[in-house]
Amino acid sequence: xxxxxxxxxxxxxxxxxxxxxxxxxxxxxxxxxxxxxxxxxxxxxxxxxxxxxxxxxxxxxxxxxxxxxxxxxxxxxxxxxxxxxxxxxxxxxxxxxxxxxxxxxxxxxxxxxxxxxxxxxxxxxxxxxxxxxxxxxxxxxxxxxxxxxxxxxxxxxxxxxxxxxxxxxxx
Numbered sequence: 626x627x628x629x630x631x632x633x634x635x636x637x638x639x640x641x642x643x644x645x646x647x648x649x650x651x652x653x654x655x656x657x658x659x660x661x662x663x664x665x666x667x668x669x670x671x672x673x674x675x676x677x678x679x680x681x682x683x684x685x686x687x688x689x690x691x692x693x694x695x696x697x698x699x700x701x702x703x704x705x706x707x708x709x710x711x712x713x714x715x716x717x718x719x720x721x722x723x724x725x726x727x728x729x730x731x732x733x734x735x736x737x738x739x740x741x742x743x744x745x746x747x748x749x750x751x752x753x754x755x756x757x758x759x760x761x762x763x764x765x766x767x768x769x770x771x772x773x774x775x776x777x778x779x780x781x782x783x784x785x786x787x788x789x790x791x792x793x794x795x796x
Contacts, residue, residue: 632768633665636775640671645716645781647774649675650688650709652696652722653738658767662774673713678705688712697723697733699750702741710743716781718743719770725759735759738766742777 640647649658659675662668676687684690684701688708694701702722710718719742726735736755742748753769755762 632772632775633661636662636771636778637665637667637671639775639778640665641667643778643781645671645778646673646714647671647778648673648709648713648715648718649770649774650705650718650720651675651677652679652684652705652720653725654721654763654767654770655679657763658719658721658770661767661771673715676709676712695731697731697737697739699739699741699752702739702750703743703748704741706741706743707748716744717774717777719774719777721766721770723753723766725762725766727759736762738762738769740766740770740773742773744777744781746780 647662649662651658656677662672665672678684678687681696684696684705685692688705690701690704702720705720705722706718709720719740721740723738724730724733724735729735738753738755739750740753741750751769751773755765
């Protein structure tokens with residue numbers, strides 16, 4: 626079992642047990658993270674979905690990124706995660722942005738990756754300086770984002786009834 630599979634299994638278990646709602650927002654990984662998370666056990670019960678916003682103007686219009694924000698930055702990663710968390714009414718969101726390579730972009734070297742996260746208690750990020758070809762960089766970004774989702778899910782306690790139409794609200 627890979628680290629990613631183990632983290633996904635734990636995320637699936639914790640999200641289901643606690644009635645969490647999880648989402649993702651991606652730039653760098655172009656939907657690969659959502660595909661990975663959506664393959665989790667009973668994901669239909671806890672995975673709210675994902676947004677792929679590759680172009681900066683889409684990030685600005687759809688997710689409210691302030692024009693002029695470096696799209697390959699920690700600030701961008703955190704903003705994307707918090708905005709998507711609110712849009713999906715989620716307990717937890719992780720975002721991916723950065724430079725997959727093979728060339729530098731926006732003054733950032735290939736392998737410069739930011740994984741943002743947001744919960745109801747706050748936001749943060751993890752900066753990665755990865756090496757390898759673009760495929761290896763994307764694989765590591767998805768693996769790290771999956772592990773961060775599992776880690777942060779562990780710290781969230783059940784919110785109780787709050788969403789209209791959710792299973793928790795009808796109990």
